Amino acid sequence: MTLRKLFVAGALAILSTGPTWASNYLVNTDWVEKNLDNPKVRIVEVSVNPGVFERGHIPGAVNLNWHTDLVDTVNRDIASREQLQALLRKAGVSKDTTTILYGDSNNWFAAWGAWVFDVYQIDNVKLLDGGRKKWEDEKRPLATVAKTYKAGDVTLAEADKSLRAFLPDVVAAAKKEADVALIDIRGPDEYSGKLFAAPGFQELAIRAGHVPGAVNVPWGQAVAEDGTFKSREELKKLYAAKGVDGSRPIITYCRIGERSSHTWFALSKILGYDVRNYDGSWTEYGNSVGVPITNLAGTVWGNQ
Secondary structure, eight states: OOHHHHHHHHOOOOOOSSTTOBOSSEEOHHHHHHTTTOTTEEEEEOOOSTTHHHHOBSTTOEEOOHHHHSEETTTTEEOOHHHHHHHHHHTTOOTTOEEEEEOSGGGHHHHHHHHHHHHTTOSSEEEETTHHHHHHHTTOOOBSSOOOOOOOOOOOOOOOGGGBOOHHHHHHHHTTSSOOEEEEOSOHHHHHTSOSSOTTOOOOOSSOSBOTTOEEOOGGGGBOTTSOBOOHHHHHHHHHTTTOOSSSOEEEEOSSSHHHHHHHHIIIIISOOOEEEOTTHHHHHTTSTTOOOBOSSOOOSTTO
């Protein structure tokens, strides 16, 4: 285990009960509002729905588009080091900046951003607990004009591939050739194979079901009614009930890797477990030739 991983494992999120808490990896809405004018803080929105940022965003926030800024638009991959570094420098992020990520869709894509930032070993990155919805529900201020900043000097490291799971890693786990806990965070009907994808999602796989040996812990079980993460004790109990207690490495997956980033955050940052996110997820695995699947519903090909 690298020194960096030892630090991450030891730096667990400790949330105070006060109104303006900030932890190693999470901040709440009070903290963000009190730090809107802090020059050492940069707020970054990562939403997936078109026009959300333009209609109103946290004052001072900059916008990163998941579809074009955090992924490679040609290869199915995360954004390159050079691409992301240029975007963050343009956003005014420097080596001593604390970066706060938030977004729509329950912070799924903001959590993806946190994962990609971690892959490139960017320090001082936190997630706004509850995301955009909680900020709006509390009727906190919104701005419609994007702010520009003096260029920052952040320098990204080379990608830490140990935070990513790839298809061969998942196949090895499915065949019990690797001692890894697999967590499928999709809904029960996706997990069983009854649905090829949740309603409204277009990314599909030819086959339905789940990776053999994976347990099903839908991402939503990790959050409270207001979208904030449950307590560390509640999360630990939730995953332990499915046999995941941090005693062995974990791989999370969903459909395209965004929901599983949310669970990666809970397991990695709040619980301190050794976790890799499989961003290929079911749309890669379910479309791959010759890999084993478990299909409880019996739908195997073409939704038949």
